[in-house]
Amino acid sequence: MNTETSPQPAPDGGPLRGVRVLELGNFIAAPMAGRILAEFGAEVVKVERPRTGDELRRWRLHGGDTSLLWRVMSRNKKSVTLDLRADQGRRIATELVRRSDVVLENFRPGTLERWGLGPEWMRELNPGVVVVRISGYGQSGPYRDHPGFGGVAEGIGGLRHLTGYPDLPPTRVGVSLADSVAGLYAVVGALMGLVRRQRTRSGEVVDVALYEAIYSLTESLVPDFDAFGVVRGPSGSALPGIVPSNTYRTADGKYVVVSGNSDTIFQRLMRLVGREDLAADPRLADNAGRSAHTEEIDAAIGQWAGALGLDGALAGLRSADVPAGPIYTAEDIVKDPHFWARGMHERHPVRIDGAQETEVIFPGVVPKLADDPGRTRWLGPELGAHTDEVLEGIGIGADARAELSEQGVI
Structure with missing residues (x-):
């Protein structure tokens, strides 16, 4: 097996170094956006619930005390435990928002507003902040308040009707496609907001809906229907109308x-x-x-x-x-020399079930930048690993942190 890897960039490099991101989301969509921003140098502070953390920590667990999916999706992030429903937790969040360039969230619409942490409040506190909101159906419209996960978005966005074979139930891709695509759009929106801020000194609110992220991938699905009355359906492994x-x-x-x-x-x-x-x-x-x-x-x-x-x-x-x-x-991917030559396989030590650390292969960083590339500085951290560091940085000393911990705020 060829284990050649691309040259590693400087530890503190990346085109987004100096950009501060506050990640309030969970599961896949907002964390996907935070992951990409962190890979390219942004300081990403991920807020998690005390004691339990992001549910992603326990998803797709194949032996071990923490999901490897978590290790991938939260690499390079700083984990801070904070109860946003508590008054003291919201006061701490205020200081974090004040110091942030980008805030990512993927709660159901209205959740942040109920906690007194909505985007209007954020922009009053920090006029230059870019608030990126990801939800199932967006922040407006008749479906705004409906719960929406990625699989549902793939159905209503038109994708599931195209998958599989005729006369068989629709199938899904074996990854969280809607969430990941929405995360990519969230990164695009965040970067556009930062560019706009350079010109206007004003931030932005970015609204990303999972179903819209999927719908945007359906190419001429709706125009073909509207113009010709054609309702495309599943076509197995072929690409309809493109032969061979x-x-x-x-x-x-x-x-x-x-x-x-x-x-x-x-x-x-x-x-x-x-x-x-x-x-x-x-x-x-x-x-x-x-x-x-x-x-x-x-x-x-x-x-x-x-x-x-x-x-x-x-x-x-x-x-x-x-x-x-x-x-x-x-197995084929791991054996292929092209992946290794392109730096798309990275080996990182992981402790599984408290046992001795073992080297595990993780996906590399995309895209490749010639002069200031992204990198993996560390894998998804343990719950609250950076709470002391981040709170110390906003003036909350050891005694105050100990009290907050006893109260369950952190």
Whole structure:
């Protein structure tokens, strides 16, 4: 196994160094945004409930006292325990907001307002703060108060109706897609707010809805319906209307993904599979013509792939310069040298069930910046690991912290 990694940047580097972020969210969406900002140098203070912390700490636990999902989603963050429902907790939050450039939250709409911590209050306290709000349905509209998690958003946003195969129940991707995409939009919104602040000296309120994050990915789904009355449905492993773009079974029971939908690539692909007649067929010279003959084209590729093992099929496709690849498992990803060469595998020590630390592979940082890249400085910390440090920094001494701890505020 190739364990080569990219050069590590300076410990305190990153284009967002000096930016202070207060993360009040939990689960995936807001923490995803906080993770990305922290990877690129922002100081991210994550507020968690005393004693229990973010529920993500206990999600997807495969042995061990803390979820590895937590270790990924909260890397580079400072964990502070604070009860935002208590008066003293809100007073501490006031000082944290005063010192923050960005505040992230993904509570149900109205929750922060009930606690007296809404964005209007934040902006009165700190006119330059960028408040990023993530929720199921957004901060307005008739569904505003409905509870909404990622899976629900994928349904109402139109994605689930496109997944799986016809006449079978809709399926989901095995990751928290809606939450993660919403987190990405939250980062974009936060950065745009910071850019605007440079120009106007005023902050911004960013409203990200999970269902809208998913809906934004559906391309021409609604325009096709509105213009032509077409209601797209599930299409299995194919990309509807883009031909050929499908997954084909090889002789050894594996699968190869082939994307041969450009006009010139299609011709090379057909010559590779021994169908010069299809390569020269004027009916198939463009995508519109190929879409009308999808089954014939897929059958030709499928017959060719079915006579070869995966390695043989990939070798042929690459020799013909046709975009293609295997379907990887986690084991395949770990073994692939390209991931290592690109710094997409990082080894970090993790203590599991109180045992001796062991090296575990975690995903690297995306995107890659040439001059001031992001990095993993530490994995998701233990609950309250930075409470003393952060509260000391806002003038709360050891005696006061001890009293707050006894009262359950921190």
